[in-house]
Amino acid sequence: MPHKLALIGFGTVAQGLVEILLRKEQELRDRHGMEFVVVAITDPIKGSLYDPSGLDLSAVMNSLESSGSLGQYPKSQDTTTGWDSFLTIDQCGADTVIEATYTNVVDGQPGLDHCRAALRSGKNVVTTNKGPIALAFDELQSLAARHGARILFEGTVMSGTPVLRLAATTLVGNEIRKVRGILNGTSNFILSKMDEGMAFDDALGEAQRLGYAEADPTADVDGYDAQYKLQILAHAVFGTRIAREEIARTGIRQITPQQIAQAKTEGRRYKLIAQLENTASGMRGSVAPEALAMDDPLSAIHGAMNAISFDCDLSGDVTVVGPGAGRLETGYALLVDCMNLVRHNV
Ligand SMILES: NC(=O)c1ccc[n+]([C@@H]2O[C@H](COP(=O)([O-])OP(=O)(O)OC[C@H]3O[C@@H](n4cnc5c(N)ncnc54)[C@H](OP(=O)(O)O)[C@@H]3O)[C@@H](O)[C@H]2O)c1
Numbered sequence: 093m094p095h096k097l098a099l100i101g102f103g104t105v106a107q108g109l110v111e112i113l114l115r116k117e118q119e120l121r122d123r124h125g126m127e128f129v130v131v132a133i134t135d136p137i138k139g140s141l142y143d144p145s146g147l148d149l150s151a152v153m154n155s156l157e158s159s160g161s162l163g164q165y166p167k168s169q170d171t172t173t174g175w176d177s178f179l180t181i182d183q184c185g186a187d188t189v190i191e192a193t194y195t196n197v198v199d200g201q202p203g204l205d206h207c208r209a210a211l212r213s214g215k216n217v218v219t220t221n222k223g224p225i226a227l228a229f230d231e232l233q234s235l236a237a238r239h240g241a242r243i244l245f246e247g248t249v250m251s252g253t254p255v256l257r258l259a260a261t262t263l264v265g266n267e268i269r270k271v272r273g274i275l276n277g278t279s280n281f282i283l284s285k286m287d288e289g290m291a292f293d294d295a296l297g298e299a300q301r302l303g304y305a306e307a308d309p310t311a312d313v314d315g316y317d318a319q320y321k322l323q324i325l326a327h328a329v330f331g332t333r334i335a336r337e338e339i340a341r342t343g344i345r346q347i348t349p350q351q352i353a354q355a356k357t358e359g360r361r362y363k364l365i366a367q368l369e370n371t372a373s374g375m376r377g378s379v380a381p382e383a384l385a386m387d388d389p390l391s392a393i394h395g396a397m398n399a400i401s402f403d404c405d406l407s408g409d410v411t412v413v414g415p416g417a418g419r420l421e422t423g424y425a426l427l428v429d430c431m432n433l434v435r436h437n438v
Contacts, residue, residue, distance in 0.1 A: 094127040094146065095434050098186035098215075100177050100206050101193035102135035105220050105247070107156070108423025109190065114149050116427075126434050132184040134177050138162050142172040142184060177202065181209045188433060190426055191219035197311075197320055200227040211235040211243065218429040220247035220422050226320040226336075229327045242433060247425025249275065249321045249328075250398045253414025254428065256328045259402060266404035268329055270369045273400030274393050275321045277416045278305045278312035279344050279364045281396045283381075286352050287361060292345065304396050314343035315379035318366040322377045329402075330370050339377035347381055355383040361391045 099106045113120075113128055120126045129146030139162040141147055147165075155164035167173070181189055189210035193203050200223035207224045210217045212235060219225070224232060225245045236243045246256050250273075259268060274280050281304050285295035296313065299305035311317045319339045326334040344364050355362055360383035369376045384391040389411045393399045398416030401409050415421045 094129040095188065095430065096129055096131045096146075096184075096186040097188050097190055097430065098132040098134075098180055098184040099130060099190045099192065100134055100180065101191065102133050102138050102156075102162075103192065103194075104419050105422040105426065106133075106190060106192040107153075108419035108421075109192075109426045110149050110153060110423075112420065112423050112427050114153070120431075124431065126431060128430060131186055132175070132180045133162065134175055134180040135162075136176075140173055140175045140180060141165055141167075142175055142180065143168070143170050144185060145170060177206055178209055181206060181215070182213065186215055188216040188218055188430060190430075191217055191221050191224070192426070193221060195221050196223045197226060197316070200224045204228055207232055207243065208235060211239055211241050214239045214241050216241045216433050217243040218426055218433065219243070219245050220251075220425055221245075222248045222317075222320050222324065225327070226323040229324070230333065244429035244433060245324070245328075246429050247422050248324050250400065250412075250414060250416045251418060252421035252424035252428070253398065253412060253416065254425075255400050255412055256325075257428070257432070258410075258412060259329045263402060263404055263407065263410065266402075266406045268370070268402050268404055270367065270403035271322075271325055271329055271400060272365060272367045272390065272403070274363055274390055274398055275318045275366045275400070275416065276312050276315075276364060277396035277398055278309065279315075279318075280393060280398070281305075282313065283344060283347070283362050283364065284394045286347065286349065287356075289349070291349055292347065313345055315341040315364065315366075318364065318379040319377075322366050322368050322379065325368055326375055326377070330368070330375065332370075332375055334368070334375045334377050338375070339379060341378070342380040344381050351383075358383070359386055360384060361386065363390055363393070365390065 132142040134140035203221040204224040282295040401411040
């Protein structure tokens with residue numbers, strides 16, 4: 093039986109997933125015995141499509157390329173158009189809803205209500221959207237349990253670099269005492285440029301020109317993005333919660349070229365370090381720039397790359413390095429969660 097997917101939001105990441113499904117269809121079937129069909133897609137501007145027997149994904153991408161929307165998709169008598177996100181979730185009959193709308197960390201919307209609606213109707217949720225997970229993890233997990241569904245969110249912390257599942261499965265049996273990472277590619281890019289001699293404003297301008305930084309870079313350079321990711325890690329790695337206000341936060345705006353130069357003379361390099369520690373008195377979290385010694389594995393992470401180190405009681409310090417964003421990388425995070433749902437794994 094094919095596993096039916098509904099895509100809520102059809103931007104960069106959801107399109108990345110469709111591209112992967114097209115590219116890997118045969119390999120998924122032949123090597124893994126898995127078949128995924130996309131029965132519905134909904135997006136406010138690009139439009140919506142539903143076909144209970146599965147959409148033709150090549151035709152979906154052709155329509156998008158030729159018109160920027162789903163309007164050129166060749167419809168059959170089984171194709172329905174015009175459904176918004178909630179009608180789609182309600183009517184699509186999918187096994188899994190892919191929630192890939194924009195991140196809103198103020199109230200999590202519209203993603204949070206999409207997740208709630210999907211789980212309440214017994215559908216699994218796979219998402220790369222940080223908002224709902226950082227803000228309402230406990231509620232969503234209990235909704236999932238109550239309705240016999242699951243919610244997976246590997247891509248919310250480091251895109252397709254599999255840090256959540258690594259901690260949950262591969263490192264199992266360890267006590268993870270501390271997690272320390274570079275979780276924001278934009279700020280790491282800026283610090284890398286500053287290390288090469290650029291001033292903060294010029295480095296930010298270059299990050300914006302290259303599409304790494306948004307017009308409003310606050311979430312990245314002031315440490316909010318890393319703060320939300322630590323909240324997700326608290327749930328996923330330590331099985332506990334930490335409020336955002338409990339995570340001390342300092343961004344990178346105040347770092348001067350003089351500080352960078354001084355650190356260099358001491359054989360150190362500035363990085364924005366996000367850290368969570370499981371202490372006897374509870375979770376302690378912080379996001380702050382640190383001048384790291386060169387033998388610290390995180391000091392060698394350049395450009396927009398991300399990295400995370402797990403301090404484990406048995407296997408020692410385990411560090412994973414990889415992209416923290418990207419169309420195919422984050423599309424892959426959605427795929428790997430879907431594959432694990434089908435395998436009834438984690
Ligand atoms: N891009 C990455 O590398 C990356 C990495 C990790 C995590 N993420 C997360 O993954 C999610 C998707 O990212 P993205 O880069 O694909 O963003 P995106 O390109 O902005 O796509 C989001 C899509 O959701 C649509 N949307 C907005 N409101 C909607 C609604 N009510 N119902 C249905 N669709 C709606 C948007 O449509 P309109 O444009 O018409 O408003 C847009 O097409 C975000 O939460 C992001 O933070 C992204």
